[in-house]
Amino acid sequence: MDNLLLLARMARNYRSIPAGMRFSEQLLLISEILTLPRSKKGCIVECGCYLGGTTANLSLAAELTDRHVHVFDSFDGMPEDSTPEDAHIVGEGVGSESGWTTDDYVASRADFERYLHRYGCPQRVTIHEGPFDETLPEFSEECALGYVDADYRDANAIVLEELWPQLKEDCRIYTHGADFYPVSQLYFDRDWWQTTLDTSPPGLVGAGSGLGCIPSDGSKGWTSSFGYAVKEADGR
Numbered sequence: 001m002d003n004l005l006l007l008a009r010m011a012r013n014y015r016s017i018p019a020g021m022r023f024s025e026q027l028l029l030i031s032e033i034l035t036l037p038r039s040k041k042g043c044i045v046e047c048g049c050y051l052g053g054t055t056a057n058l059s060l061a062a063e064l065t066d067r068h069v070h071v072f073d074s075f076d077g078m079p080e081d082s083t084p085e086d087a088h089i090v091g092e093g094v095g096s097e098s099g100w101t102t103d104d105y106v107a108s109r110a111d112f113e114r115y116l117h118r119y120g121c122p123q124r125v126t127i128h129e130g131p132f133d134e135t136l137p138e139f140s141e142e143c144a145l146g147y148v149d150a151d152y153r154d155a156n157a158i159v160l161e162e163l164w165p166q167l168k169e170d171c172r173i174y175t176h177g178a179d180f181y182p183v184s185q186l187y188f189d190r191d192w193w194q195t196t197l198d199t200s201p202p203g204l205v206g207a208g209s210g211l212g213c214i215p216s217d218g219s220k221g222w223t224s225s226f227g228y229a230v231k232e233a234d235g236r
């Protein structure tokens with residue numbers, strides 16, 4: 001499968017599987033996988049897969065690049081947001097309320113697997129079912145790219161706590177909460193990084209209004225919910 005065929009299959013999958021991500025955001029993630037140096041061993045991790053709209057495309061890229069995808073999800077949808085009230089400080093243009101309810105993104109594992117078998121490469125995917133704080137501590141594989149699409153600060157915190165030590169140097173963890181202030185603030189939170197991972201905060205590229213993947217209809221220009229943190233040398 002060459003890159004053009006991959007693009008065509010991705011576009012078909014995007015039309016066929018309900019997804020939380022926009023197509024341009026999926027393209028950005030996939031291009032990141034395609035350009036990872038082969039010498040940089042490690043799997044791809046998706047935390048929050050819903051019905052697998054993005055997973056199917058990640059698995060196609062994994063097939064092309066000989067990598068494996070690990071997905072983590074409870075399949076229970078969004079939990080209650082336990083972000084403390086005082087973390088909801090709003091910067092201009094930065095969302096403070098996610099707006100999700102517990103009815104959002106409920107999916108069945110059977111539907112996820114059906115989509116993956118029909119549109120992706122299931123042999124490239126391992127599913128870890130359950131809440132992140134139960135499944136991620138059991139996971140010990142080296143990771144070349146992580147992606148958390150569960151939007152709340154708590155979910156990002158548990159993913160960073162468990163996955164950051166396994167992330168290879170110069171590799172990235174993407175988040176789909178870059179335009180949600182309590183999430184983006186976490187990536188700059190000196191106390192949290194020092195206490196939890198004994199390192200300095202990496203910051204978040206795209207914090208505030210996200211990477212420019214989607215044209216906004218207002219005056220903000222190109223935005224998205226997408227951002228990433230890079231693990232630099234000595235980033236533990």
Ligand SMILES: C[S@@+](CC[C@H](N)C(=O)[O-])C[C@H]1O[C@@H](n2cnc3c(N)ncnc32)[C@H](O)[C@@H]1O
Pocket residue numbers: 018019020021047048049050051052053054055072073074075076077078079105106107130131132133149150155
């Ligand atoms: C926005 S959806 C993911 C969308 C998906 N990445 C896509 O592109 O279609 C969020 C997912 O995260 C899962 N989720 C949220 N918080 C979680 C947690 N603490 N543990 C496990 N799964 C969680 C939900 O069940 C839901 O499937």
